[in-house]
Amino acid sequence: MIRLPLALLALFALVLAAPASEVTVPATSTVDTYVQRFNPDFLALDGKRAVTGVEHTPIFDFTPGNAATDVAKDVAHNTWFSVLVFLPFLILPQVLLLVVIFRFRDRGDGRKPATFTHHLKLEIIWTAIPVLALVVVAVPAWTLLTKMDHPPLSNEARQDPKQCTVVSVYGRQFFWEYRYNHEGSEIGLDAAQSQEPLVLAKDRVTELHLTSKDVNHAWWIPAFAVKKDCIAGRSTFTWFRPVKTGAFKGQCVELCGRDHGLMVIYCVVVDAQDYDLYHVLQSYRSAATKVVNALHPADGSTPAEAEVTAAVTAYLAKHDDAMGRFAARYWTASTLASLERKRQGNLTQEQFRSTIAAACRQRLDSLLAAAPAAQAASAAAVL
């Protein structure tokens, strides 16, 4: 019974000893970089109208050194081992078949066919050797299976967001909702009704707890070598540890209805520092959304200056610090970028970057610059 209090004490000490989350505010000019990094432009086209902006194909790479997660590395190793053990059973029958075809064909020379009908030793051999091969494969297969299906961290470590990213995944027709359990933030569809990518930290154990809000789905990113079904009324579990930064593609792999084929999965793996920044930005999201909505009314009408000013004022009243201003810029740029991309897409990646995102940032910047005065004016009016 002494263990539990001790463990709690140790955990408390750890929390105290751990340095506070230090997220430095990036320079305002890097907003575009972060829009690209957290929401890589999967739709951007180059001059030849080919798709750019995706760093990794959805291919599962069997070269263990290229694995995107540690699980994928183990799976790649184990696959090569099992395939090598099984390969003789693929090659041998084909070779024997060719031998038989060329050696025993009827050449019309009156050769009499053999008359044997059984050979006990041979039959025992071709029963026993496959069994042995299965035993050889079975042992590492068990080790890998238990590794893949059990949480890798202790219960204490799983509570620590610095060691473990815990994400609840909800399958919907036909998109994904993610909830970061530690941070409490949620992502799903962006303002243009496109799937937002799941952002994860490199080298940090990532646990997925999956379920469905309607029909069965299955979450799969080939490069990660994990796949799990999402089933209504059930919670399934899988984990992996990303070891490469980059953008990864996947798609729903359980038939879920009309647009099953378009139910894409995007995942972005970033450094731990960027990951922390991402979640700080998320914490400003709902407040920033009001500013964005004022700037871009849903019905497409021209934004009313008074409303925009009011929204910016209200936002700055709560978040008038360097990070708050950066977050407002980030969310405006990223939201407007996705809306513009949907609306008038005939742009190259460079055009997209330089015109649309820059223009919306410029507009917000002038508003933000004008804001303190407006705030002062409204304060004066109250007085």
Next chain:
Amino acid sequence: MSAALPHPEIKRYSGVLDWLTTIDHKKIGLMYFWFVLVMGIIGGAMAGLIRWQLVMPDAVIENIQAAHLEGRSLRTFFSDYHLYNQIVTMHASVMIFFTIIPGFVAFANYIVPLMIGARDMAFPKMNAFGFWLLIPSAILMFASFFVQGGAAASGWTAYPPLSLAGAGSNPGQDMWIMGVHLAGVSSILAAINFIVTIANMRAPGMTWMRLPLFAWATFFVSIIMLVATPVLAAAVTMVLMDRNFGTSFTVASQGGDPVLYQHIFWVYSHPAVYIMILPGFGAISHVFAAFSQKRIFGYVGMVWALGLITGMGFMVWAHHMFTVGMPVWAQAYFMYASLLIGVPTGIKVFSWLATMWGGTIRFTAAMKFACGFISTFVIGGFGGLILALVAQDYSLQDTYFVVGHFHMVLVGGSVMLLFAMTYYWWPKMSGRMLNERLGTWVFWLMFIGVMLTFMTMHVSGVMGMARRVPVYYADFKLLNHITTGGYALTMLSSLLFAYDLVVSYFRPKVTENDPWKVNDVQQSFEWATSCPPPVYNFEQVPPIPVVDRAL
């Protein structure tokens, strides 16, 4: 002597009415055969629609996104992916319930009574009833395309909650369930008939261990059909009840469980995999023996292997659902049990090779298909071994690797077996030979087509292409184009084969009982009567050649 034998059937009609009312196992077998051929071509055409969609320029996700950006309309074959899902579902249903399962029933109906020296099946009227049930079953399934909401679009697996969607407004799913029920009853009736026939109507002297392997395989498969098919009926009935009568077997929000359906469904559908291959395993042994002019190698081992596959086939169902989130021990058990099925299958492959070893092999079209079958089936089986490993299955489940694997064993396996059986037994069934030269074309087109189509599917699956999708990432474009090219060869081969069957009726009749001159290596009676046999099959059952089976 022959005067003392009563005629089993009194002929009452002629022409079409005769076919409609016949209870002769041979005529019923032929009706099964032609039904299967038509259904196979329809199912193949549906596959063609799927392949057509998958080579359209806007089947590529990146192109769709670019099209949205440019504001142009999509260049796809299916403008409505719901229709695509219907075609995917019906392709599978037609191929499984109306082509491959009844395909083997066709041969079992015609050949097994002849092999064991019986005059007909044990229950001739039930036999006819079983066949005629398939007609309303097929009508229900095809008619469902024309009802509100279209045909079933939840895959042939019909997993709830997707198969519950739109209950009350899309009767297509209900019609599909009723179609499956009727096809299932047909299977069960056929199974009972085969078991009783083989158990009771063997000629004197044909002991169990002298039973031809095709009859053994039919016997084992009948046991599977009898035991497993009612389980499928239970599974789809749960969906039917949930859809129409307010029950909640599979509705999670009301205490049901969608995974329960998956377990019950696969308790049938995994053994059903063996329904679709074991009869061919049995039959192909006769082809190897016939054209190697040598007796079947390791008969006892072959019978045991068939029996083991039958028994173990019931105990591995959950390897279809490793990603569903089962306990580790359950996954490990299903992994090991699935791997073990490779052992009796290996016994069969090696025994076929040993049957040919030392023989004097005549490469007729039937023998070409038999050899090609070994090559494709071993590849398909190898894919099965990889899929049985849980860690690898996590990556491969529900991808094109699975599609490639089961098509490799169903087209490269079952369909090539059916072709081989047709080339071998068609002289007996129709009294006409098939064109051997055309048969060579049919074989090579089929073999190359199967390799191109399904090997590329394996590759795109490993790379990361999901199954049952009308669109895919640009990385898989080239592979999909090759797959569709391979499909064209396979379909061309099937059409040539169907053409040859039709024109064979205009060829001269076979005059010998045993045109292949194979009876001295077979231990069965089908080559001891005329081609085609008379209504009563045998005037007198000839003595069975006794073969030393001692180990």
